[in-house]
Amino acid sequence: MSTKRVRNRAITLLSLGHACVDVYQGAVAALVPFFVAERAYSYAAASGVVLAASLLSSVVQPLFGALTDRWAMPWLLPLSALTGGAGVALSGVADSYALTLTVVAVSGVGVAAYHPEAARAARDAAHGSHTAMGWFSLGGNVGFALAPLLVAAVVATGGLGASPLLAVPAVVGAALCAAAVRSAAAGGGPAADRGKGAGRDDWRSFLRLSGAIVCRSIVFVGLSAFVSLYVRQRTGGGNVAGTAALCVLYVGGAVGTVAGGRLADRYGRLTVVRHAYVLTGLAVAGVVLVPGPSVYLFVAVTSAGLYVPFSLHITLGQDYLPRRVGTASGVTLGLTVSAGGLAAPVVGALADATSLRTALVPLIALPALGRLLLCGLREPAPPEPPGQAVPAGAVGSGSGSSSTA
Structure with missing residues (x-):
C-alpha cells in the first residue's frame, strides 16, 4: 500500500474515532435538561x-500531554x-449526586x-498535510455537534435509565482507534524516543498563540451559550429561530474546519489564521449589531471564521514546542478551551445586569485582541522530509499535522 493511502x-x-470520543464532550451538557x-x-x-466534566478534563490534558512526550502510548x-x-453511560443510572459527579469526571x-496522544498520532499520520489535519479536526467537531441528537434519541425515549446505551459510540470509537494504531504502525509509526533531535522550543511564541486561542474560545463559548436566545430576541422568532441559529453555528464550523486546512496548504498557516481573526471580529459585530434575519448570515460567517484556524492552532502550537508536542496539544486543546467555559458565566451575569445584547458587545473586541497577539509570530521551521530518519517527536512536525478536540 502506498504511503499516501496508508496516511x-x-x-x-x-x-472517525475522534468523532466517537468527542460525542462525550457534548453529551454531558445535553444531559442537563434530563437531570433537571x-x-x-x-x-x-x-x-x-x-x-x-469540562474543567477537570481541561486541567488534566496538559498532564497527559507531558506523559505522551516521554513515552509512546x-x-x-x-x-x-x-x-x-x-x-457518561453510567451518569444516568448513578443513584446519588456525588456518584453522578464522579462518573462524569x-x-x-x-x-x-485521548486528545494529546490522538493529536500526536494524527500529526505523524498527516506527514505535514494541513488538509489531512483539517479532516481529523472535523471528526471531533461532528461528534460534538451530534451529541445532543444522540442523547435526545436515547434518553428522551427511555429516560435516564437508558443512558448505558450511550456507551455504543465509545465501543465503536475504541475499535476505530485500535485500527488506526495498527494502520499507522504499518506505515512506519513513531519511535518511543520522543522529541530528541527536534528543534528548539519557542515558548514565547507558544504563549502568545495560546493567548489568541483563549480569545477565540471565549467568543465561541459565549455565542454557543447565548446565540439561540439572542437570535430569538433579534428576529422575534420562537424556539425554531433560535435552534436554527445554533445549527448554523455548528454547520459553519464544519465548513470552516475543512477550509482552514486547504487554505493553509496554499497560503500558509499564520496568514490564514490572522485573516480568520479579522473576519471573525467583523462577523461578530454583525451578529450583535445588525438586526433582522441577516443575523443568520453573520452567524454563519462568524462560525467559519472561528473554525478556519481550529486545526491550525494545534499544529502551530506543536511546531513551536517540537520537543513537547504532547504538552502543546494538551494546553491548546485543554487549558485554553477551559477559559471560554469560565468566561461564559461572566457573560451571563452581565446579561442579567444589563441586557443580552450589551453582554455580547465585548465579544466583538476579542478577535481583534487575538489578532494583536499574533502580530510578529513567524511560521515555525519546516519539518524534515518524511524519508529522512527523524525521531518520532519531529515526524510531520511543521506544516500542519495535528488536530484537536
Whole structure:
C-alpha cells in the first residue's frame, strides 16, 4: 500500500474515532435538561455536573500531554475512548449526586487522556498535510455537534435509565482507534524516543498563540451559550429561530474546519489564521449589531471564521514546542478551551445586569485582541522530509499535522 493511502486510511480512522470520543464532550451538557426534569436538580447542581466534566478534563490534558512526550502510548487511544463513554453511560443510572459527579469526571478524564496522544498520532499520520489535519479536526467537531441528537434519541425515549446505551459510540470509537494504531504502525509509526533531535522550543511564541486561542474560545463559548436566545430576541422568532441559529453555528464550523486546512496548504498557516481573526471580529459585530434575519448570515460567517484556524492552532502550537508536542496539544486543546467555559458565566451575569445584547458587545473586541497577539509570530521551521530518519517527536512536525478536540 502506498504511503499516501496508508496516511489517508490512518487519518480517516482517527477522524472517525475522534468523532466517537468527542460525542462525550457534548453529551454531558445535553444531559442537563434530563437531570433537571427527572432528578429535580437545581440549575446550580446541573452546572456542577458540566463543570465536573469540562474543567477537570481541561486541567488534566496538559498532564497527559507531558506523559505522551516521554513515552509512546498508542494503547491510550482505545482505552480513553472506552473510559470517556463509560462515565457518561453510567451518569444516568448513578443513584446519588456525588456518584453522578464522579462518573462524569471520569468521563472527562477519559476525553482528556485521548486528545494529546490522538493529536500526536494524527500529526505523524498527516506527514505535514494541513488538509489531512483539517479532516481529523472535523471528526471531533461532528461528534460534538451530534451529541445532543444522540442523547435526545436515547434518553428522551427511555429516560435516564437508558443512558448505558450511550456507551455504543465509545465501543465503536475504541475499535476505530485500535485500527488506526495498527494502520499507522504499518506505515512506519513513531519511535518511543520522543522529541530528541527536534528543534528548539519557542515558548514565547507558544504563549502568545495560546493567548489568541483563549480569545477565540471565549467568543465561541459565549455565542454557543447565548446565540439561540439572542437570535430569538433579534428576529422575534420562537424556539425554531433560535435552534436554527445554533445549527448554523455548528454547520459553519464544519465548513470552516475543512477550509482552514486547504487554505493553509496554499497560503500558509499564520496568514490564514490572522485573516480568520479579522473576519471573525467583523462577523461578530454583525451578529450583535445588525438586526433582522441577516443575523443568520453573520452567524454563519462568524462560525467559519472561528473554525478556519481550529486545526491550525494545534499544529502551530506543536511546531513551536517540537520537543513537547504532547504538552502543546494538551494546553491548546485543554487549558485554553477551559477559559471560554469560565468566561461564559461572566457573560451571563452581565446579561442579567444589563441586557443580552450589551453582554455580547465585548465579544466583538476579542478577535481583534487575538489578532494583536499574533502580530510578529513567524511560521515555525519546516519539518524534515518524511524519508529522512527523524525521531518520532519531529515526524510531520511543521506544516500542519495535528488536530484537536
